[in-house]
Amino acid sequence: MPPLPPAAVLFDCDGVLADSEGLVNRLVAAELTARGWRLSAEQARETFLGMALPDMLPVIEARVGCLPADWALVLSDRIGQALLAEVQPVPGAMAAVRAVVAAGIPVAVASNSARAELAAKLARLGLAEPFAGRAFSFEDVRRPKPAPDLYLAAARACGADPAQCVVVEDSLLGAEAGMAAGCRVLGLTLETDARVFEAIGALPFAAMAALPGLLGLAAA
Numbered sequence: 001m002p003p004l005p006p007a008a009v010l011f012d013c014d015g016v017l018a019d020s021e022g023l024v025n026r027l028v029a030a031e032l033t034a035r036g037w038r039l040s041a042e043q044a045r046e047t048f049l050g051m052a053l054p055d056m057l058p059v060i061e062a063r064v065g066c067l068p069a070d071w072a073l074v075l076s077d078r079i080g081q082a083l084l085a086e087v088q089p090v091p092g093a094m095a096a097v098r099a100v101v102a103a104g105i106p107v108a109v110a111s112n113s114a115r116a117e118l119a120a121k122l123a124r125l126g127l128a129e130p131f132a133g134r135a136f137s138f139e140d141v142r143r144p145k146p147a148p149d150l151y152l153a154a155a156r157a158c159g160a161d162p163a164q165c166v167v168v169e170d171s172l173l174g175a176e177a178g179m180a181a182g183c184r185v186l187g188l189t190l191e192t193d194a195r196v197f198e199a200i201g202a203l204p205f206a207a208m209a210a211l212p213g214l215l216g217l218a219a220a
């Protein structure tokens with residue numbers, strides 16, 4: 001039997017809705033290489049997957065020394081511009097969101113991105129409207145993922161008990177945030193190994209196209 005549809009579906013953005021990890025990792029790698037920490041986009045991905053910029057700062061400063069006070073703001077702004085121009089949806093993500101909305105289930109997005117960057121990605125993907133008033137950046141809460149704050153805020157905005165919500169994530173950090181919030185967590189295995197999700201009690205799945213079925217919904 002398929003599971004009962006959830007009270008709300010809470011989406012991560014990068015790697016779940018927006019196929020942005022590659023673009024962001026290239027920009028971060030180029031920026032750090034220019035500052036004397038030579039690393040590839042792949043190494044940037046391994047080092048920072050799912051992390052908010054404030055949590056990246058100490059790691060980066062340990063390698064390259066003190067950064068300018070506005071460093072994170074300037075980089076986030078540059079990332080936002082690039083995403084607004086280039087980012088594409090994760091395959092199957094748009095249809096999955098449409099299927100959830102069509103079923104009358106509230107949706108929210110909870111991201112470790114800066115607020116302007118998140119808004120740029122949603123606008124570019126045409127998702128600003130379904131997530132209007134229910135898009136949460138690390139700037140909207142006290143603590144970024146892996147703390148539960150973002151998913152608790154997202155559940156509250158949907159008027160849903162976190163225990164009745166499904167979180168859709170692609171990183172360990174994000175999945176940990178969803179579990180800490182008391183949600184059921186589905187872990188997309190494009191960026192993270194299935195066993196990593198299973199080890200913390202999240203349910204791995206391989207493609208966004210499978211999401212409506214996993215939620216007990218028909219595909220849109």
Ligand SMILES: [Mg+2]
Binds near residue numbers: 012014015016170171
């Ligand atoms: Mg992600």
